[in-house]
Amino acid sequence: MSLKRDDLSRTDFSSLVTGDAVPPTPPGDVLLHEFMVPNALSAGALAVALRVPVTRIEGILWRERAISPETALRLARYFCTSAEFWVRLEANHALRVAQACCGSAIDRDVQPITA
Template sequence: MPTRSKSPITTSHDVRRRLPKKRPPIHPGEMLLEEFLKPLRISQSELAVRLGVSFPRLNEIVRGRRSVTPDTALRLARVLGMSADFWLGLQQDWDLWHAMNGPGAEEISRLEPISSPE
């Protein structure tokens, strides 16, 4: 039977190094609004048409109520010139921060890591 690892959870340590500690990272929708829509003077309606998505879908992303999916990231990359990885990275940072600081974080911290038998 595997024994309990004595080392800290590497994934958590690596992630915490790049995420802010006291506040959530920027949501991709906020980035979209502040760094693209406003400076380009383009409405959410116009961008939704250019992306080939519904206005409610884009509006929910901008308001931080919907996640950027791989499909949306590819559309944003094509239309705005930033990579799909950029958009998905923002979303991943948002999701991880909330998972690490949300109601389930304490339960996750109590999970027992598996280590290789010695």
């Protein structure tokens, strides 16, 4: 996600200064701010363009639904990106959320295999 120069004075960088982990950006936020807003697209307009139900797009934007491989293919075709971009965005977000939620417990509970 990019920042505009004018927004720098209003941006909170405290988590970078304190060393606290920056929360993972949900794929729906990337879709909204990097693709929909610059192209003046509503959820309804994008749904029509992708030929999917509007509830699918709204679910992604509202963080209630993951980007499926099929939706990734449709987004890639429409926005001239790759499907891998959308799939990786979703997978990386899910992994970071799982790491934040369960990583320490897994490190305690699961011992690596020894040769």
